[in-house]
Amino acid sequence: MIRSDIIKELAPTIKETLTICNIGLPSQEMHMIDDQPSNFYMLGTMGLASSIGLGLALAQKSKVLVIDGDGSVLTNLGTLPTIANNVADNYLLLIIDNGSYGSTGDQPTYAGKKTSLTEVAKACGCETVIECKAEDTVQVVKDALAGDKMTVIVSKCDSGNIKVPVITMDPVVIRDRFMKTVAAQNT
Amino acid sequence: MSIDDVIIDGFVNNKVEFITTVPCKQLGGVIDAAEKHPDIYHIPSNKEDEGMGLCAGAFMGGKRSAIIMQNTAIGVTINTLVTLTQFYRMPLPMLISYRGELGEPVACQAEMAVHTKALLAQLNIPTYHFHKQSDAEEFDKILKYTFMCNKPVAILTDASFWGGY
Numbered sequence: 051m052i053r054s055d056i057i058k059e060l061a062p063t064i065k066e067t068l069t070i071c072n073i074g075l076p077s078q079e080m081h082m083i084d085d086q087p088s089n090f091y092m093l094g095t096m097g098l099a100s101s102i103g104l105g106l107a108l109a110q111k112s113k114v115l116v117i118d119g120d121g122s123v124l125t126n127l128g129t130l131p132t133i134a135n136n137v138a139d140n141y142l143l144l145i146i147d148n149g150s151y152g153s154t155g156d157q158p159t160y161a162g163k164k165t166s167l168t169e170v171a172k173a174c175g176c177e178t179v180i181e182c183k184a185e186d187t188v189q190v191v192k193d194a195l196a197g198d199k200m201t202v203i204v205s206k207c208d209s210g211n212i213k214v215p216v217i218t219m220d221p222v223v224i225r226d227r228f229m230k231t232v233a234a235q236n237t
Numbered sequence: 238m239s240i241d242d243v244i245i246d247g248f249v250n251n252k253v254e255f256i257t258t259v260p261c262k263q264l265g266g267v268i269d270a271a272e273k274h275p276d277i278y279h280i281p282s283n284k285e286d287e288g289m290g291l292c293a294g295a296f297m298g299g300k301r302s303a304i305i306m307q308n309t310a311i312g313v314t315i316n317t318l319v320t321l322t323q324f325y326r327m328p329l330p331m332l333i334s335y336r337g338e339l340g341e342p343v344a345c346q347a348e349m350a351v352h353t354k355a356l357l358a359q360l361n362i363p364t365y366h367f368h369k370q371s372d373a374e375e376f377d378k379i380l381k382y383t384f385m386c387n388k389p390v391a392i393l394t395d396a397s398f399w400g401g402y
Contacts, residue, residue: 070294090297094320098290102321105294105302108278109255128283132291136280225325229297236299 051184052210053146054079057117059188067195068232070103070116074153076146078214080117087227088235091217097126100143104133107141112235113195114140120147120161127170133202134175142194143202144187150209168204176202184208240370240399241266244332247373249276251380253303253330255295257281257288261307263334263399268305285310286317289329296327301384303330308337308353308393309346318360318389326387330380335366335393340401357391364391367398 053076061084069089071077077091092099100123103116123129123145133143149162161167168181178199182190184207194201217224238246244267248256256271257280258264271279278300282288285306292302310333322329336343337350357364363386365379366372376392383390396402 092321094324095286095290095317098286098293098317098321101287101290102294102297105255105291105296106298107294108280108291109295109298109300126284126287126290128287132280132283132287221325225297225327229299232297233299 052208052212053119053148053152054212056146056184056187056205056207058083060191063188063192063195064115068106068112068114068235070099070106070114072099072116072118072122075211075214076117076119078217079212081217082214087231090228091219091224093217093221093224097122100129100133101126103143104129104136104138104141106232107138108136110232110236111140112232113142115191115195116141116143118143118145119152120145120149120167121151121159123167124159124161130171130174130176133200134177137200139198139200141200142191144191145202145204146207147204148207148209152209152211156209156211162209171202171204176200178202179204181206239266240373241270243373244376245270245274245277247376247380248303248330249274250377251301251384253301253380254278255280255292255300255302256305257291257302258305259285259288259307259310261334261336262402263336263394263396264305264307267332271305285314289314289317289322292329293321293325293327301328303332305332307334309349311353311356312349315356315360318362322389323360328384328387329389330383331389331391333391333393334399335395338395338397340396342402353393362389362391364393366393366395368395370398372398
């Protein structure tokens with residue numbers, strides 16, 4: 051299974067969940083498969099999906115899912131101690147770990163070599179860290195969303211991409227409809 | 238009232254509830270004051286771009302946010318300021334210690350100081366410079382301006398403002 055297979059299988063489960071989508075193909079795939087106002091698409095700024103999601107989770111009550119990648123988490127590795135030390139039980143970080151920088155042509159990341167992001171997250175102090183196979187991801191996310199614990203999920207999948215169009219929606223439109231959804235879920 | 242409390246009260250009076258910080262020697266007092274204030278969620282960042290991500294999320298969650306950092310961080314955050322804060326039109330007050338100005342004991346700090354205002358100008362970031370403590374009288378208006386126009390706004394605070402090293 052590759053990342054787009056996971057996102058396709060996951061989409062019905064997270065239709066109404068506030069979802070921060072990582073830059074590049076994860077955002078583009080989510081946008082193509084099931085565009086929702088509850089999705090915040092990152093059009094730039096590699097690495098910050100997990101930070102944006104944490105700020106959002108700490109600021110309001112609804113559950114927040116971040117769909118991140120191993121390359122992006124490595125870019126902003128300081129995010130894991132911040133997550134561990136600022137517990138928000140409505141926060142769920144899904145790292146789709148395909149061991150490569152998918153959006154730029156599948157160059158290998160260190161997460162596909164000797165570095166285990168699962169172990170890094172645990173060493174940073176994250177209390178609930180689950181590593182799973184790609185095929186089990188939807189069930190693990192469902193369980194985490196049903197639970198009440200800040201969770202980091204590392205989903206190990208194959209590297210590879212499908213063809214997807216770029217997102218042409220204006221960033222202010224993405225942000226505005228997302229904020230309206232956040233506000234509606236918090237009333 | 239100490240200048241640290243003046244600054245933090247300015248944030249609180251403008252409903253800023255979420256503050257991220259990366260420390261600087263000059264900012265020790267104001268960071269302590271943020272940590273102690275009951276109406277502020279203080280979240281230290283490991284890097285300033287990470288902090289701007291946290292602020293963007295908090296803002297979208299309905300909480301006004303701000304970052305406190307050193308001017309060297311301009312070099313770290315240009316991409317984030319442009320592709321996140323400005324591109325999505327988000328307000329972000331940036332209280333910045335302006336190292337490398339008069340009284341600076343560390344030569345390396347002067348290297349970034351000479352680029353600070355030029356970089357902020359290049360990024361079209363409204364920039365204010367607090368040199369004397371009375372300059373902080375404008376802080377309230379600067380915050381209101383920031384949340385009116387949905388832009389990142391820089392407030393440079395030098396060693397004279399904080400009372401030296």
